[in-house]
Amino acid sequence: MVPGSSPNLVINPLVTNGFTKLNTSLMVPLSATKLALLLKDILRLKVLIILRHFLLLRSSLLFIVFLLLLLHAISSYVQNAFLHGDLHEVVYMEPPPGLRRQGESVVCRLKKSLYGLKQASRNWFSTFSDTIQKAGYQQLKADYSLFTKAQGTSFTAVLIYVDDILLTGNDLQEMEGLKAFLLKRLCIKDLGDLKYFLGIEFSRSKKGIFMSQRKYAPDILQDSGLSGARPEKFPMEQNLKLTPTDGALLNDPTKYRRLVGRLIYLTVTRPDIVYSVRTLSQFMHEPQKPHWDAAIRILNYVKGTPGQGLLFSATNNLALRAFCDSDWGGCRATRRSVTGYCVFLGNSLISWKSKKQTNVSRSSAEAEYRAMANTCLELGCDTYWKI
Structure with missing residues (x-):
């Protein structure tokens, strides 16, 4: 125990998983780390995931949805995903509370990537790619997060984003075999049939599959303080032409950038606001009062149509x-x-x-x-x- 720590200290499960089960680090004498980088409180850091290249993600999701119309789909979650990534650099860190005895002068030499390291996400995806390709899956060049396997009439597809995995195919035996294969090498959790993925809801019926962001849209309204706003019937006034010099600059442009960024992700299932959001995204560097008013109008329109989405018909x-x-x-x-x-x-x-x-x-x-x-x-x- 570290000097000065409480005798009733409860160790975070992330620590026990990362340092014992996943064999994340190796305890070495402190003298060996004089010229090495010493990371402090690394386990307290959390990674802020920014959704980039969402257009590629949208294409992959639509590709998967059409598979769902005829095939079976399940979703999975990788526990402590970044801790599975192999670390090739020499990195040291101070042991978390409870893992160093009183008077010991040792540090942890990391063998696996931890949350907070710049290379953690890259190492984890490299590990996952190598693992699933050993199972016979091929990585698509159009979208590196999508892996497919075809043998005769059997077809299986795997889509991954960080630690969320979507698996679909027409061969249940192959899908069960893949789950068992990944379970031996990665700590995955089967979440059952696909219902929710990256803020997108999937509803299956006899007519087909309905894809929407019914929960994400009200979250934007609540975050902007417009939950009680009056709904609008259309997202932007007709013939409205916005320019970079329309009016007074906003005192806090970050709120405009945050709002437009969230609306951009909403366009994954809302083509009805694509033109309006594209127009507003041109003024991220210096947003002005008319731009903010136009963004509020889009929110008022979303308020009146929170469940709008895409229906993929089962008969096509x-x-x-x-x-x-x-x-x-x-x-x-x-x-x-x-x-x-x-x-x-x-x-x-x-x-x-x-x-x-x-x-x-x-x-x-x-x-x-x-x-x-x-x-x-x-x-x-x-x-x-x-x-």
């Missing part, structure tokens, strides 16, 4: 259809046009985007052709995802 002809449109010089600041398109697989919407074009179009026809070119490019990507 699996034919790709796409629709696109464009304005002409819609952006007043740059005079560039805005492209919008949506792609359907049968009757189900699988891809959508609203984006400013890279070049200035000299006519409305040129803007329309650019929109069609971007849509055809997206169709090529969606064809790649088809089974």
Whole structure:
């Protein structure tokens, strides 16, 4: 016990798992660490996970959802995921309270990554990738978080984000074998049939699968203090043109950036607010009062439609259809046009985007052709995802 500590000290379960069961560290004399980095209170740090490349994640989720229409799906959770990552650098840390006897002058030489290390997430994903590829799964180049295995008529797909795993396929025996394989090497917990994944709810019925963020939307309203706001019927006023010099600068731009960031993730299942959120995301560096008012209006619209989402029909002809449109010089600041398109697989919407074009179009026809070119490019990507 550390001098000055309480005799009734209760050791955190993370400590016991990380230092005993997972063989995370090795106790070595303190003199061996004179030139090494000494990490203090490493177990008190928590990693802030920022969702990056959410468009790739959305594509993977939609790919998985179509598998769910015909296949079986389960979700799993990896306990203490980062502690499974192998550490290749020499790193030392002070032992947590309760793991060093009184008078001992020793430190821990880490053998596994811990939460708080910059390389922890990379080491964990490398460990998981190597493990699942040993089971015969291939990593997709379009999205490195998606692994598939096909043998004859058997098909299984695994999607992972940090420590959440989504497993689906048409071969229950293969899925059970994979769970047993991962359980021997990783501490996974079977959460049963897929119902909730990364803030997205999945509801299955005879009509198909409904994907929504019914719980996430009210959380945004509550965090912004607008739970009792008056609902709006549409997210943005018609013909509203915002510019970088519309009005007075906000005193605290961080609240605007936080709100728009959360709305961006809401567009994973809400294509009806994509254009409005894209417009507001252009002013993150210097948001002004009109931009904030427009963001509040989107929240009021979300207040009236909290359960809006996507329905993937169980009866589909699996034919790709796409629709696109464009304005002409819609952006007043740059005079560039805005492209919008949506792609359907049968009757189900699988891809959508609203984006400013890279070049200035000299006519409305040129803007329309650019929109069609971007849509055809997206169709090529969606064809790649088809089974």
